Amino acid sequence: MVKLYGFSGSTCTRLVALICKEKDIPYELTSVNLAKGEQKNPSFVAVQPFGQVPYIDDDGFILYESRAIARYLIKKYPNQGSPLIPSDPKAEALFEQAASIETFNFTAFVSGIVAEKVFKPRRGLQPNEERVQELLASLKPKLDAYDLILSKQKYLAGDSVTLADLAHLAIWHCVFDSRPNLSRWWKDISSRPAWLAVKDGA
Template identity: 75%
Template structure:
């Protein structure tokens, strides 16, 4: 069984748990109390030198970085659960294109907005509303491009769901949950909204949405 060292509500921990659910991979969550800074303890950084969560121990094979973990698990179990990464060279290239879209045209803007609006207030810090406004404006044009792509196909890499789509869920859910103008940027674009409702209601995500 895969041992997942992380925090139940962490975005990156839930991404790995989501992939385990999609691929029907049993895992054991070993809690690292992020709020208490346990990921910075010498015993932890001896394994994960950046002091971040999560990492996995797969029968002695240690791997960190949630995107790398997700790819590893999907490729290790290609015929189990949902495929998520295509093997055909052209389909795989379209997947990698979609994965880059998520990393650089979505996460780049959504993650810092979530940090400012959600994570900072939880730590008693003031959010930088000017930064949020700038990032939101930049995100709008990116999501216009999403709308164009999703008007032609069901998912970002074609008509089958991939890791590129699912990678939006942890931070995207936190962003959408802010409500108001943040939810509106999804809801006001019909194809984007259709896609978001599709992926955010997948049983695997619903199973880990509130905790890995």
């Protein structure tokens, strides 16, 4: 069984849990209390030197960074659950293209919004609404491009769902969008049983 060390509500921990659900991989969550700073304890940092969640222990194999963990689990269990990463070289290249879009044209902006709208209130701080609006303005042309891509295909990498699509799930809620193709895509991926099982916590 995969041992997942993280915080149930964290976006990155939920991504790993989501992939476990998609691939029918049993996992055991060991809770790391971010509010108490447990991720900065010496024993944790000895394993995850950046003091961030999550990391996994897969029968002694330690791995951190949620996207790396997701790729590892998908490739280790290719015949379980949904494929999520294509094996054909061209299809895999299109997946990598979509994964880069998610990382650099979406999450790079939305993570700042999450920090302001989610994490600051949890610490009793006021969100910087001006900063949120700046980030949303920067995100607008990115979402225009998303809608264009999704007007031509069902998912970001083609007509099969991949990790590139699923990586949006835990933070998309901070972005309200009514573009028709984006709305269709979001309704599709957010109704997947694996996501419904972890959306409120890993």
